Amino acid sequence: MAKEKRSFFEKLTGSVKVDPHLSRSQHTPGSIYEYQPEEQISQEIVNEDAELTVDVFQTADSIIIKTMAAGVNPDDLEIDITRDMVTIRGTRQEDKQDEHADHFIQELYWGSFSRSITLPEEIEVEEARAEEKHGLLTITLPKIDKHKKTKLKIRSN
DSSP states (O other), X not given: OOOOOOOHHHHHHOOOOOOTTSOGGGOOTTSTTSOOOHHHHHHHHHHSOEEOOXXXXXXXXXXXXXXXXXXXXXXXXXXXXXXXXXXXXXEEOOOOSOTTOOOSOOOOOOEEEEEEEEOSSOBOGGGOEEEXXXXXXXXXXXXXXXXXXOOOOOOOO
């Protein structure tokens, strides 16, 4: 059985999916509904990238992608662009001030994350730009102007 990808919420909380229509005795070993010890779940979370949340919208001449990159050093961000896809990868490093601290609440995500976005239109890769301000990463991707015309000069030998 193919392993189902866990949601960000499941990774964050350590919860597991349970099929409400099956009784405990109907769950088969190895299924995604099988109880897994907490340390096994934690190891799976370490091995998977979290999925970055994004806003994607367009203007008349560009496609804009916005995402929160607060707490991420710009050197730890990688943005790969093709004409029809953007992939954002990075790592949010936890500031280990006191490893023996007794947390009351710990909800922030620390570790690696990524997101691939298929674009609705082709873009000009060379003209793309990224800007970070107050933790908000904005990627501006100019659309290819398919109606742009140019005159071609004919060379003669």
